[in-house]
Amino acid sequence: MTRADARDHGSEPTRIAAVESVLHSSAFHRWLGLEIVRADDGEVILHLSVRPEHVVNGAPSYVHGGIIAAAADLAGDLAFVTRTGTGRPTVDIRVDYLRPANPDVDLRVAARIVRQGGRFGVADIHVHDTFQREIALARALYAMS
Template identity: 35%
Template sequence: MEGKMSAEEIVKQMLSKDAFSRWLGIEILATAPGFSRIQMVVRPEMVNGFGIGHGGITFSFADSAFAFASNSRGQHAVSIDTSIQHLAPVQVGDVLIAIAKEQHLGRRLGHYQVEVSREDGELVALFTGMVYRKEHSWSPA
């Protein structure tokens, strides 16, 4: 496997260049090929006019987990379709955990599902996404 980066190395490199994911306060909990588990805390500046977590925050959090999982095999992957279902509101102070799992991996397309839960296990959102897998591979920075 000489010259190839591990899933952990790829995700670390991605996060180092991703100012928005860092602003979200994302912490990487686990990474493996086709998988990522991350967490973040909902902050006061992340709520909408109803005083609950803005849907775009939950979407962006799930999207980051999706990006990490879909790129973790070493090939650049870019999203071509995503959707989210918000199942429960999130509040300031909630610790969210997103688990992204590969559902299908083809030569050019990959499909992923992300579950977003509170740390107590209550499911708050379901995200699905498809990526196009480019020919370019990740390499050390």
């Protein structure tokens, strides 16, 4: 991508359109059900309405960690979409689960670019419930080239 291409994704409507395009491009992304709350330069906030298929039915029930990890990974990728206009492959992701996510409470997933280099980019992702309790922290590495 040229510098001119990157500048084309600088306006808010263009960033949101690029993020929506990637968010809705995959059946899995659509199945997750994430919605865009905000898309700024290098940052995104997504909303996840928890559904029964996201939940582990044990005693007690909780949102499956794979759902949280997938939402975090996608949010990190979309943070780069705000700058590049396209999705980037994940090289590595680490997710630290801080507490179980209550299946009756929606989640907010916020990602911010920490570093964007020529070959790799790093994003930090925070997952909170609607009571502002931190559910998980993630750091992900994406291929830029």
